[in-house]
């Protein structure tokens with residue numbers, strides 16, 4: 001397989017025009033300011049080599065991509081049994097912020113940790129006596145994964161979402177009523193919106209994708225940052241639920257574990273090959289980066305990345 005920055009730049013140029021067919025996320029006010037035509041990518045191979053194209057050092061917030069990271073931390077802290085007593089393992093065909101299945105399912109537990117309800121239940125399980133301690137724990141984990149000490153969060157985006165997260169509050173209070181959420185819902189929404197506002201660039205994101213691709217081991221330092229089992233579970237969720245309600249189509253067209261966020265970020269993880277970080281804020285109907293998807297399709301075909 002041959003990859004270089006020029007080839008990546010060509011693919012970015014080919015994918016970028018479709019951005020005009022999408023739109024920026026509209027329900028988090030601070031995210032409406034992004035440049036719709038942006039598209040950048042970084043790929044981190046397991047020998048630690050990076051490739052990139054576009055403005056790959058521009059920072060963006062993780063939004064739903066953070067759900068995979070929190071899940072890894074919470075699974076390692078609490079064990080599978082406890083985590084899966086609160087959240088299921090099944091994909092939904094519904095949008096990521098849907099509330100409908102919480103009521104229609106007999107045991108009112110969210111179907112999986114990649115939808116908002118499931119992610120809220122997972123964030124509620126982060127260990128720590130106070131919200132601040134939980135946040136510090138999550139942040140320390142993110143910094144270990146990227147290998148960059150200074151990753152932090154975008155306060156403007158976090159505040160903007162916190163002030164408007166009425167749907168997530170509804171999910172939280174619904175689950176509180178049914179015993180899925182243990183902590184205070186306002187504290188949880190505060191922590192969750194900070195988590196979603198974790199901010200980094202494509203290169204950092206590609207590095208995290210590479211840790212998952214490498215069965216939890218840091219490809220740069222050789223340290224085991226996530227247990228093999230937890231890395232496997234996270235990648236499986238990325239395949240079955242990572243791209244919201246277009247995960248099935250994505251599995252057919254690209255076929256790699258990936259997780260997207262409404263900021264336009266996508267983290268990809270090609271088992272035993274590489275991690276990918278993409279940023280393209282123009283979104284399709286389901287909330288995935290429209291040019292990011294096109295780019296992943298081009299790259300996946302070129303490099304035969306599908307795991308299927």
Ligand code: GLN
Nearest residue numbers: 063064096116196261262
């Ligand atoms: N912070 C966003 C929310 O909870 C994340 C959603 C997403 O990226 N799909 O609505």
